[in-house]
Amino acid sequence: MDLKDWAIKVGIRTVRTFIQAFLGILTASGTGMVEMDVLTNALVAGAVAAVTALQNGLEEWTPTNKG
Numbered sequence: 001m002d003l004k005d006w007a008i009k010v011g012i013r014t015v016r017t018f019i020q021a022f023l024g025i026l027t028a029s030g031t032g033m034v035e036m037d038v039l040t041n042a043l044v045a046g047a048v049a050a051v052t053a054l055q056n057g058l059e060e061w062t063p064t065n066k067g
Contacts, residue, residue, distance in 0.1 A: 006060055013056045018049035 022045035028034040029041065036044070 001060065001062055006057070009060055010053055010057045014049045014053040017052040018045050021045035021048040 022041060025034065025036060025041045025044060026038075029036050
């Protein structure tokens with residue numbers, strides 16, 4: 001897998017996770033389960049997405065030096 005394919009796969013998963021986390025927290029805020037403003041919601045979703053990017057990046061990475 002080349003670097004471009006790797007970046008696309010990791011990027012798509014990261015964006016998808018950000019959207020899911022953002023909407024989940026937004027829904028919980030709307031029902032009164034959690035009190036959080038939109039900026040804090042975005043920051044939490046961003047942190048979750050960053051961890052996901054790291055995890056998916058490491059899982060998808062295949063070293064080129066097999067020696």
